[in-house]
Amino acid sequence: MTGSGRGRRRWLSATSTRTEKLHAVRGLASLGGLAGLLVALMLIPTACTAGVGARDAARWFQTPPDDLDGLGVPQRSTILAADGSKIATFFYQNRVNVDLDDIAPVVRKAVVAIEDSRFYEHGALDTEGTMRALATNLTSGGVEQGGSGITQQYVKNLLLVQAESDAERRAATEVTVARKIRELRYAVALEEKLSKDEILRRYLNIAYFGDGAYGIEAASRHYFSKHASELDLGEAALLAGVVRYPHAYNPVENPELARERRDVVLDRMTELGWADPAKAEQAKGRPLDLELEDVDNGCVSSGAPFFCDYVQREILTDKAFGETAKERERLLKRGGLTIRTTLDPKAQRAAQRAVENFVPPKNDAHLAAAEAMVEPGTGHIKAMAVGREMGDGTERGKTWINFAADASHGSSIGMQAGSTFKPFTLAAALDEGMPFGTRLMAPRVYTPTGFRNCDGERVGDPGARLRNSADGEGGREFSLVTGTRNSVNTFFLKLEKEVGLCDTVEMAEELGMKQANGKPLEQYPSFTLGFNPVSPLRLAAAYAAFGARGEYCEPVAITKVVDASGEKLEIPKANCREAIDEGVADAVSHILKGVLTDGTAAGMGIGRPAAGKTGTVDDFSAAWFAGYTPDLASAVWVGDPRGGYDHPMTNVCIEGRCYGAVYGATLPAPIWQQSMRGALQGTEQTPFHRPPGHFFSKGSGLDRVAIPDVRGMDLGEALDRLREAGFKVSFGDRVPSEEYPRGRIAEMSPGPGSAEPGSTITLRVSEGSDREDEPDGGDGGDEGDEPGGIPTFPADPTLPPEPNGPR
Known part of the structure; x- marks a missing residue:
């Protein structure tokens, strides 16, 4: 009974206390009073311990907090392609x-x-x-x-x-x-x-x-x-x-x-x-009838994972999106951004299919491929494909490294570019006024001496012996046209010497080139042979400048960013500028077009005006192709991520296709061809511009061929023979001739020998030996063949490909 009595007294005491407190609450006339009740009644011990009076607590409670307006709710950010389709989402909370x-x-x-x-x-x-x-x-x-x-x-x-x-x-x-x-x-x-x-x-x-x-x-x-x-x-x-x-x-x-x-x-x-x-x-009475739709967070499951990763890194590294890395990450994952990008889904699909068609992610040769596409005149990145799935690189066929981009946007240290660097030397030569017919003797072996870098320092190894990449090259003269078409190493080393190493380097830098690690290009005589490690994206942007008639634009992936409140944010700019003269760019394109018709990538055309250059790195450690139209530029790399020199691309087999050696024309060029055809399908063709006339001052630059001796032939036969050989024809005045009958070809200038295809051969028709005895009209052909009224007949110069291996 004693224990029960004490328990009942405690219950009565507690009930009495609660009753008193409830009466006090009902007597409060305002929310401030109720706040005081919360402070005083819910935890009286806490308030007393802290030494806070009920009046001070109520006054503090009724004062609006200063940071109320600064509070926001995390929202997911969305990356969109150029057509508005979704590429990926990022979020701290899916909202x-x-x-x-x-x-x-x-x-x-x-x-x-x-x-x-x-x-x-x-x-x-x-x-x-x-x-x-x-x-x-x-x-x-x-x-x-x-x-x-x-x-x-x-x-x-x-x-x-x-x-x-x-x-x-x-x-x-x-x-x-x-x-x-x-x-x-x-x-x-x-x-x-x-x-x-x-x-x-x-x-x-x-x-x-x-x-x-x-x-x-x-x-x-x-x-x-x-x-x-x-x-x-x-x-x-x-x-x-x-x-x-x-x-x-x-x-x-x-x-x-x-x-x-x-x-x-x-x-x-x-x-x-x-x-x-x-x-x-x-x-x-109904079931739940769920129809689940999951939202992926990040780039791994994106249809363009490495482009997505490029955009993500752009946001996370550019101070336009926040002063600190923490601020930028917070903006991306909490800011509810709508990020509109340059990606063309059609081009992306074409690039990814082409890359995986020739170099599948899990190929037995362990090779990888990467391609970047850039729009000339805007710098817009239209596609970015890597021939691996995005993921843990310890798993076969996966990688976290974006081989298409620089280290700052994908962790890649870049790959040596090979002969895709030769057009920078070519552009420097053309910029200095060299015509297409400029010819240099290309030795079979070249020792680089007398080179100076941009600081005026002598560079080079007097003991080095640089060679060409295929038998039969060297030992003869080449023009700017034929030396480029055949990618003759010793020719370009001599051309670089003529132009100046520094001028060549500066031309590459004007076109946006730098090492993939962000450092300036290194300057040595073999610069023109492409020893600097670069990314496909930078190379594509440089070639895009040729397609844009000299206007270089930094590659950009983002066109617009709007935050959750609808406010537009500053974005990185392409900063387009004239890097080289329009005529020089047109001249480069004129020469590089021949690479796809009669050069190292013959047969790799895409059914519309296009130009490009192959690249094969020493010991077949990597292979490239970079090419463009006035509407789209692309660069393709193929190599072994484990290290090209340790794992050269010789005697490799991929999906049943085997290659003794992988040149630029072996895998990269076909990837480029397939992807460019797909990306440009359905778009109107845009022609290149004809180069200024002064570049033709020494001829077309093509190799000389034999001029058929057409003396004594009738006019029709002579025209056919000369046109078949690739020459144009004009007519001079008729001449008397004891040797050739009236109406036959009596003279030709230049005479039998050799000349560049496309050159003009001037013909003169015989009037016979006794002009007075000959009846008017003779057998000299139609009226249109008369001297002074005979037009120049354009030739259709077609040359057989040079007997050199692809480079």
Whole structure:
């Protein structure tokens, strides 16, 4: 009895105390008084321990927090292709903010019904709910029941998603009176500042709906593959029910519990008169009918993973998007950015198919390939393909390294470019006024001496003996045209000596070239042979300048960035400028066109005007092809990522196709050909411009061929023979001749010997030996053949390919 009596006295004492406190609460006339009650009653010991008086606490509570306006909600960012299709998404939380009008009214009713049915009637604090919580908490001596309304729940979620440190996260979730007071303080300020509809909208956008879906729009898309504006009664009730305990009521993991909870929501809506009882019963009888739609986070599953990674690194490294790396990452994963890019899905598909067709990701030779496509005149990156899947490089056929880009945008240290660097020497020579017919003797072996770098220092190895890459080259003269078509190493070393090493280097730099690690190009005599390691992207951008008639644009991937508030952000610019004269660029294109018709890549044309250059690195450690039209430029690399010199591309087999050695024309050129045809399919052809006349001052630059001796032939036969040999024909005055009958060819200039195809041969027709005895009209042919009235007949010069291997 004694123990029972003490227990009863304690119960009576506690009841008396609670009764007194409840009377005090009912006597409060304002929210400020209720705040004082929360401070004084919910945790009197805490307040007293801290030495905080109830009056000071109430005054602090009623003061609006300074950082209220600075709070935001993380939203997912989306990367879009040029046509608006999605490339990838990035998020800290998968969330898509929407306006209240974009949320079905039935959803709003369902959430309010189950979470805070008096939401539109009370202020920041629901007194009835709070009294229930106070009673429970005072009985237990701690905080066991919240009684929070939608406004307070919104504040709790807001503080949690904004927490970036462990301490902030603990403060946002710990079960303490201090946290409840802080939430209520924010709630009071919000209720004074925002309408109820706006608070509800924010709550629906921030709430967690389980299974990785944050906010009603993301949840609707995830569970039902539809927008929140399209949800019906049953679907709305299901999602409204998840909010209280997202993990327990997750309809994917716990469908039965989720269904039971849905039905509770439907009953509550019916009880409040917010749902038709018959329709609610019908909805309760339906299965969940989930139609899941997952949203990938990041680039790995993107259709253009390495381009996506390039864009991601652009955001994370460029100070235009934040002063610090942390700020930039926060912007990308929380800022709700819409990032519009330059990617052309058609070009991307064409490049990826071509790369994987010739060098599949899991090929037995362990080779990899990469291609970058750039639009001349804009610098827009149209495609970026790597012949590996994105992933852990220890797995066969996967890599994290973007071989198409520089180290700053993909971790690649670059690859030696080989003979694709020769056009920079060619451009420097043309820029100095050298005509196409400029000829240099190309020895079989060349020792580089007398070279100076841009600092005036002597560079080179007097003991080096540089050779050509195929038998039969060297030992004769080549012009700018034939030396380029045949990619003669010793010719370009001599040309570089004539032009100057520094001028050649500066030309490459004007066209945007630098090492893939970001350092300046190294300067040695073999510069023109392409020993500098570069990326396909930079090489494509340089060749794009030739296609754009000398206008160089830095490669760019982003065209527009808009944040969650609709504000446009600054983006990296292409900074287009005239790098070389239009005529010089046209002259380069004129010569490089021949590489695809009569040079090292003969037969690799794409059915429209195009130009390009092969590249094969020493010991077959890598192979390249870079080419362009006036509309699109592309560079392709093929090599072994394990190290080209340790694993040269000789005697390799890929998918049943075997190669004794891989040249630029063996794999890179066919990849380029297939990808360019696909990327440009359906687009109008754009021709190149004819180079200025002074470049033809020493002829076309083509190799000389024998001039047929047409003396004594009739006019028709002579024309046929000369045109077949690739020459043009003009006519001079008739001449008397004792040797050749009237109407036959009596003289030709130049005479039998050799000349460049396309040269003009002037013919003179015989008048016979006795002009007075000859009748007028003779057998000299048609009237149009008469001297002075005979036109120049254009030739169709076609030359057989040089007997040299591809380079």
